[in-house]
Amino acid sequence: MNHWSTGLLEAKFLKVGDPHFFVFGNSSEAIDAMTDDLIKKAIGETIGELSATTGEEIYVVEAAIRAGGRKIELTVDTDKGVSIDKCAKLSRAIRARLEACEEDIMLSSGEFDLMVSSPGIGEPIQVQRQYLRHLGRLIRVNYLDEEGQPKEITGKLLEAAVGPEAEQPSITIEAVKEGRKKRTAGEPPVTIRLADVVRAVVQTGL
Numbered sequence: 001m002n003h004w005s006t007g008l009l010e011a012k013f014l015k016v017g018d019p020h021f022f023v024f025g026n027s028s029e030a031i032d033a034m035t036d037d038l039i040k041k042a043i044g045e046t047i048g049e050l051s052a053t054t055g056e057e058i059y060v061v062e063a064a065i066r067a068g069g070r071k072i073e074l075t076v077d078t079d080k081g082v083s084i085d086k087c088a089k090l091s092r093a094i095r096a097r098l099e100a101c102e103e104d105i106m107l108s109s110g111e112f113d114l115m116v117s118s119p120g121i122g123e124p125i126q127v128q129r130q131y132l133r134h135l136g137r138l139i140r141v142n143y144l145d146e147e148g149q150p151k152e153i154t155g156k157l158l159e160a161a162v163g164p165e166a167e168q169p170s171i172t173i174e175a176v177k178e179g180r181k182k183r184t185a186g187e188p189p190v191t192i193r194l195a196d197v198v199r200a201v202v203q204t205g206l
Contacts, residue, residue: 035069035104042097043074050090056080058090061119061127069106072114079133082118091116125200131160131171138203141173144196154178154203158189169194 043063051057062075076082076090095114101107125131140154159172172191 032068035107036065038101038104038107039065039069039072039098042094042101046090046093046097047076050086050093054086058082058086059127059129061130069104070112072112074114074116075119076116077119077127077130077133079129081133084118087116087118121202121204123201125202128160128162128169128194131157131162131200134202135160138176138205139173139200140203141171141192141200142198143192144198150198153190153192155190159191162194171197171200 043060047058047060056078058076058078060074061077062073064073065071066073072094074094076087091114094116095110098107098112098114099110106112119126119130125134135157137157138154139157140152142150142152145151153173153175155173155175157171158174159170161168161170163169170191170193172189174189175187
């Protein structure tokens, strides 16, 4: 995992629930809600600007805002992966935008910790689009078969039908034999609906 942290503390990255949404703390104070909105807006605008500048779309895999905005943890990716330099550049740009928020004293004073990172090998895939950059790689998938029974397959990711154009998002995997030398198992490729995937983790090898 590549990551870049700026601020007073480096917070441990927290795994949260649905990766498509920002996760907030338990505070019900209106001021915290306003801070959260400012942070979300700053992140979205900064990612949009950097994507336009580089010509490579950056998307959010996971994001968490804790402690009333004092801890911000962001995991991002692109279809080609994200370098530590890009994480650092994005972190600096987000921080600068947040510190320019005159509406929030805490943000404008820079009293917050910000971590921007990219997914690493061994971490579960959380956004459908991530499958695209792992085509050709070894992946282990736990899924449910047509009878709803749990299954597991480890193999080469051959295809990934994802995105708005995919009527039924799915992945196609060619099974491999376990061992030092990962060889194809000689079985036909397996296509799995993403709706049936319980967990998918990219492995080292191939």
